[in-house]
Amino acid sequence: MLDAAASRFRPFEVVSKVRESTTITSFRLAPLEPQHWRPFEPGQFLTIRVPDRKGGYVLRNYTVSSSPRDEGTYRITVKREAAPTQDVPEGLSSCWLHDDIEPGAVVEIDPPRGAFKLDRASARPVVLLSGGVGLTPTVSMLDVLARESDRPVWFIHACDSVAVHALRDEVEHLATVRAGITLHFCYRFAGISDLEAAQCHSAGFLTRTTLQSLLPLDDYDIYMCGPPPFMQALYAILTGLGVRKDRIAYEFFGPASLLSEAPAPKQAAAPLVEPNVGEDGLHVVLRKSGHSLAWDGASESILAFLEAQGIEPEFSCRAGVCGTCEQGLVSGEVDYFEEPLDEVRADRVLLCCTRPKSSIVLDL
Numbered sequence: 001m002l003d004a005a006a007s008r009f010r011p012f013e014v015v016s017k018v019r020e021s022t023t024i025t026s027f028r029l030a031p032l033e034p035q036h037w038r039p040f041e042p043g044q045f046l047t048i049r050v051p052d053r054k055g056g057y058v059l060r061n062y063t064v065s066s067s068p069r070d071e072g073t074y075r076i077t078v079k080r081e082a083a084p085t086q087d088v089p090e091g092l093s094s095c096w097l098h099d100d101i102e103p104g105a106v107v108e109i110d111p112p113r114g115a116f117k118l119d120r121a122s123a124r125p126v127v128l129l130s131g132g133v134g135l136t137p138t139v140s141m142l143d144v145l146a147r148e149s150d151r152p153v154w155f156i157h158a159c160d161s162v163a164v165h166a167l168r169d170e171v172e173h174l175a176t177v178r179a180g181i182t183l184h185f186c187y188r189f190a191g192i193s194d195l196e197a198a199q200c201h202s203a204g205f206l207t208r209t210t211l212q213s214l215l216p217l218d219d220y221d222i223y224m225c226g227p228p229p230f231m232q233a234l235y236a237i238l239t240g241l242g243v244r245k246d247r248i249a250y251e252f253f254g255p256a257s258l259l260s261e262a263p264a265p266k267q268a269a270a271p272l273v274e275p276n277v278g279e280d281g282l283h284v285v286l287r288k289s290g291h292s293l294a295w296d297g298a299s300e301s302i303l304a305f306l307e308a309q310g311i312e313p314e315f316s317c318r319a320g321v322c323g324t325c326e327q328g329l330v331s332g333e334v335d336y337f338e339e340p341l342d343e344v345r346a347d348r349v350l351l352c353c354t355r356p357k358s359s360i361v362l363d364l
């Protein structure tokens with residue numbers, strides 16, 4: 001896959017490297033050829049080719065933390081993932097970036113992609129929730145909301161301490177651009193001095209009580225990114241407060257049911273019904289499990305449609321990069337709304353970036 005995809009990657013020079021906290025560093029990337037820069041939406045990510053320990057390459061995704069207004073460059077903000085024990089290897093890509101990459105180095109990247117994007121057309125108030133280095137998409141979103149919108153915004157960030165709090169100055173500056181932006185920082189290991197010096201606004205974990213005290217009763221668009229335990233806890237709190245699930249957008253590499261304590265209910269298997277071209281509407285038929293499902297016409301992808309039915313195919317990136325959601329396409333045609341990183345055979349399909357063009361049968 002990597003060899004076939006290599007022609008899509010373009011060389012970018014690291015023009016700056018800035019330490020943002022004790023564990024997090026930002027890298028500013030500029031294309032060697034100006035035409036290789038592409039516009040992006042706040043929340044999208046870059047795919048970078050990272051040399052592995054065997055002389056080959058692996059692919060890693062990093063969210064763009066800079067503003068879409070910064071045309072001509074991208075900024076990624078990366079946490080160095082040190083090994084927790086001697087028996088566990090250090091993070092391959094994060095340590096390569098932190099330890100080996102300096103200004104002047106050239107890295108290869110694929111243009112921005114990803115479905116976790118700020119809905120600029122919405123007029124609803126916005127809650128930006130982040131944990132640790134998960135603030136990278138929310139900072140980019142905040143920049144757009146501060147400069148291009150009058151929507152009320154709550155930027156809520158949780159991390160361990162002031163030492164690991166990245167991009168704080170930038171966030172505080174954006175909050176002064178206009179009225180209507182509220183900041184809340186929660187430090188897990190905050191001391192009394194942190195609270196007294198207004199380094200943070202609360203200590204411990206973000207709780208239901210904290211969110212209730214911050215957020216007036218309203219219909220919000222919520223964007224959430226952070227480590228899995230943070231995501232699981234906040235998702236449970238938000239849905240427990242009555243927030244509609246379709247109002248919660250998140251960057252999460254794994255099945256959506258992992259955010260909930262209980263897995264989504266599975267549909268009972270139905271007798272297999274092959275799609276008939278003459279039927280009204282399109283169907284998605286799952287050959288192995290015997291489901292025949294009427295396509296709703298509204299789902300963003302076949303993957304999202306199946307998840308809404310309580311069916312959970314494997315996936316990771318949701319953006320046509322990793323190939324995890326690839327399935328056999330027994331019959332029918334699909335449209336790719338996001339170009340896959342690698343070529344996909346005609347009898348295969350990536351569920352995360354396709355919609356049915358006709359009724360289809362999947363080998364699933």
